[in-house]
Amino acid sequence: MGQFGIGQPIRRREDVRLLTGQGRFVDDRAPPGTAHAHVLRSPHAHARIRALDTSTALQCPGVLAIATAADLTHDGLSPIPSLYTPPLPPGAPFNLAPQPILAGDVVRFVGEPVAFIVAETLAQAEEAADRIAIEYEPIAAVTETAAASAPASPRLHPTAAGNLCYRFEAGNAAATDAAFAAASKVVSLSAINNRIIINAMEPRAALGSYDRGSSRFTLHTNSQVPHRFKALLAEHLFHRPADRFRVVVGDVGGGFGAKNQFYPEQALVLWAARRTGRPVKWIGTNSEGCLTDIQGRDNVSTAELALDADGRFLGLRVRTVASLGAYLANMGALIPTAGVTALAGVYRTPAIHVVVDAVFANMPRTDAYRGAGRPEANYLLERLIDHAARDIGLDPVALRRRNMLSPAELPHTTPFGTTYDVGAFARLMDEALRRADAAGFPERRAAARRRGRALGLGLASIIERSGGGGFEERSEIRFAPDGRVTVLSGMMANGQGHETTFAQIVSEMLGLAPDEVTIVQGDTDLIRTGIGTAGSRSLILGGSSLFGAIEHAVAAGQPIAAHLLEAASADVHFHAGGYRIAGTDRDVSLKDVVRASFDSRWGGAEDRSALDADARFKADHSYPNGCHVAEVEIDPDTGAVELTRYTVVHDSGVVLNPMIVEGQLHGGLAQGVGQALLEEARFDRETGQPLTGTLLDYAVPRADDLPAFDITLDGIPTATNPLGVKGCGESGASGAPPAIMNALIDALAPLGVRHIDMPATPERVWQAIRSAGGTQP
Numbered sequence: 001m002g003q004f005g006i007g008q009p010i011r012r013r014e015d016v017r018l019l020t021g022q023g024r025f026v027d028d029r030a031p032p033g034t035a036h037a038h039v040l041r042s043p044h045a046h047a048r049i050r051a052l053d054t055s056t057a058l059q060c061p062g063v064l065a066i067a068t069a070a071d072l073t074h075d076g077l078s079p080i081p082s083l084y085t086p087p088l089p090p091g092a093p094f095n096l097a098p099q100p101i102l103a104g105d106v107v108r109f110v111g112e113p114v115a116f117i118v119a120e121t122l123a124q125a126e127e128a129a130d131r132i133a134i135e136y137e138p139i140a141a142v143t144e145t146a147a148a149s150a151p152a153s154p155r156l157h158p159t160a161a162g163n164l165c166y167r168f169e170a171g172n173a174a175a176t177d178a179a180f181a182a183a184s185k186v187v188s189l190s191a192i193n194n195r196i197i198i199n200a201m202e203p204r205a206a207l208g209s210y211d212r213g214s215s216r217f218t219l220h221t222n223s224q225v226p227h228r229f230k231a232l233l234a235e236h237l238f239h240r241p242a243d244r245f246r247v248v249v250g251d252v253g254g255g256f257g258a259k260n261q262f263y264p265e266q267a268l269v270l271w272a273a274r275r276t277g278r279p280v281k282w283i284g285t286n287s288e289g290c291l292t293d294i295q296g297r298d299n300v301s302t303a304e305l306a307l308d309a310d311g312r313f314l315g316l317r318v319r320t321v322a323s324l325g326a327y328l329a330n331m332g333a334l335i336p337t338a339g340v341t342a343l344a345g346v347y348r349t350p351a352i353h354v355v356v357d358a359v360f361a362n363m364p365r366t367d368a369y370r371g372a373g374r375p376e377a378n379y380l381l382e383r384l385i386d387h388a389a390r391d392i393g394l395d396p397v398a399l400r401r402r403n404m405l406s407p408a409e410l411p412h413t414t415p416f417g418t419t420y421d422v423g424a425f426a427r428l429m430d431e432a433l434r435r436a437d438a439a440g441f442p443e444r445r446a447a448a449r450r451r452g453r454a455l456g457l458g459l460a461s462i463i464e465r466s467g468g469g470g471f472e473e474r475s476e477i478r479f480a481p482d483g484r485v486t487v488l489s490g491m492m493a494n495g496q497g498h499e500t501t502f503a504q505i506v507s508e509m510l511g512l513a514p515d516e517v518t519i520v521q522g523d524t525d526l527i528r529t530g531i532g533t534a535g536s537r538s539l540i541l542g543g544s545s546l547f548g549a550i551e552h553a554v555a556a557g558q559p560i561a562a563h564l565l566e567a568a569s570a571d572v573h574f575h576a577g578g579y580r581i582a583g584t585d586r587d588v589s590l591k592d593v594v595r596a597s598f599d600s601r602w603g604g605a606e607d608r609s610a611l612d613a614d615a616r617f618k619a620d621h622s623y624p625n626g627c628h629v630a631e632v633e634i635d636p637d638t639g640a641v642e643l644t645r646y647t648v649v650h651d652s653g654v655v656l657n658p659m660i661v662e663g664q665l666h667g668g669l670a671q672g673v674g675q676a677l678l679e680e681a682r683f684d685r686e687t688g689q690p691l692t693g694t695l696l697d698y699a700v701p702r703a704d705d706l707p708a709f710d711i712t713l714d715g716i717p718t719a720t721n722p723l724g725v726k727g728c729g730e731s732g733a734s735g736a737p738p739a740i741m742n743a744l745i746d747a748l749a750p751l752g753v754r755h756i757d758m759p760a761t762p763e764r765v766w767q768a769i770r771s772a773g774g775t776q777p
Contacts (some may be wrong), residue, residue, distance in 0.1 A: 045688025149738025296369020339373025490530020536727025668732020
């Protein structure tokens, strides 16, 4: 293992650039002649557009163009498509409702784009927007997920009766019914997984240009999936050949799933660039993000657990209503189904049946948010297990241990057909409890009680599915005559540290220093294909395809090295940094081989090394897992909750860079803490107006909301990829909500509180204590 190779806690190379203001974000780009755009948005959650007149606005100073739905239809642009169809039985309804780029006859959520104004300056565009005459006829709106399918609720789309997009089922209904019929005890829990506003540090942004000579569009934007965006623009929106589009992504200030989604402004800047002959820039604000960015979660569920007389799980039954928002996002139809397999957890549950109703409501679209369905499933299951333990009078740890899969039972195929390859679930739980000093908790609880505080301990043993899903990634490696390497990757960093981790793979395998490796991402003209970054698969797919490309390059260099060493090719073997004749000390450096590889006799050329190589990798799923233990202290007089301790023991397989893995876990934990205790997108019941439309109203976690996290990495390599790695980017967001809420209920159970929905704000906790009749811990 080299100084910079696999397993080393190398500081992220990109951070020097990003922390010293040298990053290159969309708003840093200002081509000559750039015009500026502003979006006129609907003030209503649901309304008919009776009239729209832009004539006065077009006469305003500096205005270059105004787009309405009619203009886009005239120019042949189509709505933003849904890219996923859930696996439904033949004939089952699936009501497509793609979002129009600009609203035409009806608006369906507050903030929906209605007109796009382009002017010399942003101030002029904003001024002109005020001059657009628009007449709305408000319609009743529904912004409660549980009420969306009620008979009296207003219908958003003509084809979607009861606002139902689709009904999805998984598992075995008959076997589950039989398990419940045989059960000694059935425990039920209803829980809400609260809607989240994602709030990445960098707002959404787009800069479009159009070259009339080549009829080519170029979009600079902050995206996780540049090649997907190129395909969307070509095939679905503009209906032009793919080679007419280039998508360029530089540094991205956070994505978390929201920047997987294509948004209207990314098409509108290209339309406007073609219309005006000028580059057109649109930079969103945080407030626009609160109103229009993809939002996450928003599930209303009822779960039932069937147990035998010894507390062993017999069956699990789940019914969920999941909000899609007003329209289907690109992958919005996937998310309510994506995490269903995680409901099996790390336990042996013989029979499971799940029904999901995906519904429309007058709110922003939902799509992937850190974890994309797995946090919702893990939360529901781990809360249900704690609820069951309390109901049957068994310690939550003991109930888990009684039902937890052992290493001897792996591989294990769950009732959903997913197969866990490796894991040591009980070992991780025991180690997390040890590190959390669970044995000393009774003493800490007694001390808190003497101070008038309620102290609670909670845990969650979670598992995710990451890295596979039938996706394939390609990486390419190119050599310069001096031996330096350029890696072209179809992944797209938005905080994961690709520049560092991919360089570590090259360093480990080729013996190069990190500064001899350049990582290129995010330009669809330079990189042929790519699926982008999502679903904790960057290292699994991007790293593994890079691994394969390096192997191809090494093999291509072997005959060249043999020639230089005057040896038979079969006798020459590669070691990091060079090639050696087996059984001797005679070797030649990789750089010498690279230098020779530009000769045509080896298939090279003046501008191309014979070692240049590429590889593709298609992964099976991997199953990162871990145990989270939280400790919370509550003031019963005010409902204030303090997260005092937090411990994680996590299995991410082989850890390429422990510093980056811990950083990814920290970020996921912070967002999970936010969901558990602080964050919720709220809407007025009568009007559908957002009540959390700015960061003045929406609470994101701050440093003093978080304790010092105690993280231990205890990985078991997986054989599903050559690096042995599993995902890590989303696990913190999966484990924190159930662990924290279990700790909260553990603290409040003596006061009669059995369940609180997230977020556990002081007001909500205080009300729960009063409703239960308790006042003292």
